[in-house]
Amino acid sequence: MESNLLDKLTILGESAKYDVSCSSSGANRAGMGRIGSAACAGICHSWTADGRCMSLLKVLQSNDCVYNCRYCVNRRTSDAKRATFEPHELADITMEFYRRNYIEGLFLSSAVRISPDHTAELMLKTLCLLREIHLFNGYIHTKVIPGVAPELLHAIGLYSDRLSVNVELPSSGSLSQLAPQKTPEHIFAPMRQITRTQFEQKTLRSAGNRDRFTATSASGWNAEAGDGFLEDLKREVAAEAGMRNLPALIDRRKHYKEKFAPAGQTTQMIIGASPETDRHIMKTSEALYRRFSMKRVYFSAYIPVVSDPALPPQFAPPNLKREHRLYQADWLLRFYGFTADEILTEDEPNLDYELDPKIIWALRHIEVFPLEVNTASFEELLRIPGVGSVSAKRIMQQRRIRAVRYEDLKKMGVVLKRARYFLTCVGKYYGEKELEPVYIRDRVLRESREAAARFSGLPTVADASEMANLPAPSVNADVPLLDANTIRASLSGTKNGAQISMFDALAPAEAGG
Amino acid sequence: MDYLYDGSFDGFLTCVHRHYYAKSPREKAEGIFVRDAYRGDLVRAAAFIETDAEKANAVNAAIAEKISGFDLERIYHVFCTETPEKEMKLLRYIRLGFRRGPGVGLLHGDPIVFEIQKAQRRLGTEVNRLCGLIRFSVVHSAREILYARIEPDNDVLEFLAPHFTDRFHSDPFIIHDLRRSKALISYGHEWYITELADEGLFERAADEDEIRALWRGYFDAMAIRERINPRCQRNMMPARYWKHLIEMRGE
Numbered sequence: 001m002e003s004n005l006l007d008k009l010t011i012l013g014e015s016a017k018y019d020v021s022c023s024s025s026g027a028n029r030a031g032m033g034r035i036g037s038a039a040c041a042g043i044c045h046s047w048t049a050d051g052r053c054m055s056l057l058k059v060l061q062s063n064d065c066v067y068n069c070r071y072c073v074n075r076r077t078s079d080a081k082r083a084t085f086e087p088h089e090l091a092d093i094t095m096e097f098y099r100r101n102y103i104e105g106l107f108l109s110s111a112v113r114i115s116p117d118h119t120a121e122l123m124l125k126t127l128c129l130l131r132e133i134h135l136f137n138g139y140i141h142t143k144v145i146p147g148v149a150p151e152l153l154h155a156i157g158l159y160s161d162r163l164s165v166n167v168e169l170p171s172s173g174s175l176s177q178l179a180p181q182k183t184p185e186h187i188f189a190p191m192r193q194i195t196r197t198q199f200e201q202k203t204l205r206s207a208g209n210r211d212r213f214t215a216t217s218a219s220g221w222n223a224e225a226g227d228g229f230l231e232d233l234k235r236e237v238a239a240e241a242g243m244r245n246l247p248a249l250i251d252r253r254k255h256y257k258e259k260f261a262p263a264g265q266t267t268q269m270i271i272g273a274s275p276e277t278d279r280h281i282m283k284t285s286e287a288l289y290r291r292f293s294m295k296r297v298y299f300s301a302y303i304p305v306v307s308d309p310a311l312p313p314q315f316a317p318p319n320l321k322r323e324h325r326l327y328q329a330d331w332l333l334r335f336y337g338f339t340a341d342e343i344l345t346e347d348e349p350n351l352d353y354e355l356d357p358k359i360i361w362a363l364r365h366i367e368v369f370p371l372e373v374n375t376a377s378f379e380e381l382l383r384i385p386g387v388g389s390v391s392a393k394r395i396m397q398q399r400r401i402r403a404v405r406y407e408d409l410k411k412m413g414v415v416l417k418r419a420r421y422f423l424t425c426v427g428k429y430y431g432e433k434e435l436e437p438v439y440i441r442d443r444v445l446r447e448s449r450e451a452a453a454r455f456s457g458l459p460t461v462a463d464a465s466e467m468a469n470l471p472a473p474s475v476n477a478d479v480p481l482l483d484a485n486t487i488r489a490s491l492s493g494t495k496n497g498a499q500i501s502m503f504d505a506l507a508p509a510e511a512g513g
Numbered sequence: 514m515d516y517l518y519d520g521s522f523d524g525f526l527t528c529v530h531r532h533y534y535a536k537s538p539r540e541k542a543e544g545i546f547v548r549d550a551y552r553g554d555l556v557r558a559a560a561f562i563e564t565d566a567e568k569a570n571a572v573n574a575a576i577a578e579k580i581s582g583f584d585l586e587r588i589y590h591v592f593c594t595e596t597p598e599k600e601m602k603l604l605r606y607i608r609l610g611f612r613r614g615p616g617v618g619l620l621h622g623d624p625i626v627f628e629i630q631k632a633q634r635r636l637g638t639e640v641n642r643l644c645g646l647i648r649f650s651v652v653h654s655a656r657e658i659l660y661a662r663i664e665p666d667n668d669v670l671e672f673l674a675p676h677f678t679d680r681f682h683s684d685p686f687i688i689h690d691l692r693r694s695k696a697l698i699s700y701g702h703e704w705y706i707t708e709l710a711d712e713g714l715f716e717r718a719a720d721e722d723e724i725r726a727l728w729r730g731y732f733d734a735m736a737i738r739e740r741i742n743p744r745c746q747r748n749m750m751p752a753r754y755w756k757h758l759i760e761m762r763g764e
């Protein structure tokens with residue numbers, strides 16, 4: 001291997017590292033005659049100095065970008081060092097790392113080199129080499145370049161376990177300000193294609209159709225042309241690898257792989273570079289989950305790495321507390337049956353930094369409580385702070401046999417420190433005083449501060465001294481990339497600027513679905 | 514009386530058999546030790562219990578039948594750990610099991626059961642960790658082989674076999690437990706465990722150092738300076754494993 005490979009790998013790894021999703025979960029595939037398997041639980045291989053799990057080789061194909069997103073180190077006008085992997089270089093590195101058990105698979109992303117299609121072709125070639133020549137069967141997560149041709153996206157999807165298209169920013173206004181070359185349509189078209197292809201794949205399979213899967217015209221592009229394209233590519237890759245034809249594997253593939261992104265799609269949003277409220281962000285993610293059946297919406301606290309007069313000071317600490325709270329709210333959305341409107345109201349559009357969103361909701365709706373654990377429905381149990389889905393299930397189970405007593409709750413995993421203010425057990429209330437939001441808030445806060453003091457060193461949310469070093473807990477005071485007025489101006493003509501989501505850019509038919 | 518045995522699982526089961534069929538209370542087990550590691554105190558009597566496959570099988574079958582297959586597996590798992598005095602702890606668990614039947618595993622409140630659960634969990638944790646933390650090198654003997662060295666707390670080799678055999682099925686590989694001088698050797702879908710002494714077995718492939726340098730460079734580049742948190746890193750990846758981790762400057 002060439003000596004400049006290390007430089008390339010460092011540059012292109014460095015550029016990719018702010019991508020948050022490390023999970024290699026969702027696809028469970030035992031090895032089938034080629035190297036590799038993708039384990040379902042996701043295996044961590046190492047941990048970086050900042051404590052993140054490393055399980056995938058996370059790199060860009062290229063960081064040589066023709067776009068000029070204002071928040072990005074690789075934008076055209078920055079003087080970052082540039083590098084581009086030849087497909088065979090990247091395929092070789094991935095294989096060598098994978099064999100040595102350094103990694104579980106590849107997370108491939110890229111800047112826009114020359115054009116979205118040119119870049120996608122480079123990535124596709126890398127994937128094709130891995131899957132067809134090296135017979136790599138490990139996990140592959142590919143980031144889709146906005147504006148890519150549907151045929152390329154389809155081929156990439158067939159080689160990938162998971163796809164993601166970054167939504168980038170929570171509103172179309174911020175997008176046009178900060179990433180002017182990316183339009184909402186460039187982002188939503190691939191998302192839509194992925195959702196549809198997966199839907200079709202599912203219906204075809206469940207109808208007992210064991211034939212090779214091909215997208216139908218409902219995906220909005222010519223499936224036959226796409227297939228032809230892929231065959232041409234395979235031939236080309238085989239020729240470059242010095243083979244007259246690809247190994248007989250191609251035939252075998254048909255029987256078991258040939259599945260389009262079996263682990264689904266995810267997306268990612270940058271938080272704190274633009275002035276949207278948390279409520280706005282949650283509404284956007286809610287819509288993303290519903291409309292595109294996203295597996296996850298990732299939030300990434302904006303890290304100011306670019307110096308620009310319009311940007312926050314370089315190396316200002318990223319707002320991790322906000323990111324953390326957003327993930328908690330996201331959890332409520334996905335697993336606890338909350339809606340974005342319940343978690344955050346127009347009057348209180350931002351998450352509380354001191355307490356988690358679930359307890360905040362409970363305090364705001366104190367009239368619902370206390371709930372009797374022996375009669376409340378499953379959905380109601382989930383609303384009690386300190387009761388998770390596992391403990392709620394256990395409560396339901398035991399209730400069938402005999403009444404749940406207060407002593408049982410702890411064993412079932414209920415966090416009584418919080419829960420006791422919000423429930424009764426066989427008619428008895430266990431909080432110290434009456435149900436009073438200000439009092440409860442105070443108590444819970446004090447307790448979590450004490451706990452924080454005991455575990456000093458671990459950053460906890462209620463650690464007051466640390467709060468002092470962070471930006472004030474108001475979004476607009478967070479030194480956003482854009483000031484709120486710019487955004488509002490760009491959103492003018494609508495009733496309430498803050499309510500606009502990216503989805504307003506979708507065609508009306510889409511917005512309804 | 515102390516029982517001494519050869520360290521094998523069958524040997525341990527033979528001890529259990531002996532305990533149950535002891536002719537007098539004095540001959541019941543007070544301690545069970547691997548013979549080579551035994552340091553007697555001259556006060557207690559000790560007897561070497563010869564491993565007897567037939568007796569071991571009888572105990573094996575009795576556990577599976579009167580307690581459960583799940584518990585038999587659990588007993589074997591705990592036997593493979595480095596838990597101090599694991600033999601006596603297991604004997605107590607087996608005795609409790611014979612009295613309580615298949616439900617014994619659910620007596621979470623019982624200290625005997627709790628100990629065993631904890632030990633089993635430790636084994637599971639280490640196996641899962643190692644699935645990620647083992648680092649292979651490409652070496653040459655007659656042909657190219659993937660070779661890894663580990664020094665695990667517990668005797669985990671056979672529990673690693675299914676994962677790595679699935680992962681590498683066509684490539685031959687060796688996982689070498691230096692602490693126990695044994696190795697898991699796998700080729701195709703077959704694997705076996707054999708004794709293997711340390712050192713100087715293989716020659717590294719020509720590009721091995723180059724690949725390691727690439728990995729180290731990549732690893733260092735991936736740390737986000739603004740979020741450095743060595744404590745978290747150490748929590749997830751305990752320092753005792755670093756010795757064999759390329760990226761932590763091991764090997």
Ligand code: SF4
Nearest residue numbers: 065067069072075111
């Ligand atoms: S497209 Fe935008 S975000 Fe992506 S690399 Fe280029 S400048 Fe950066």
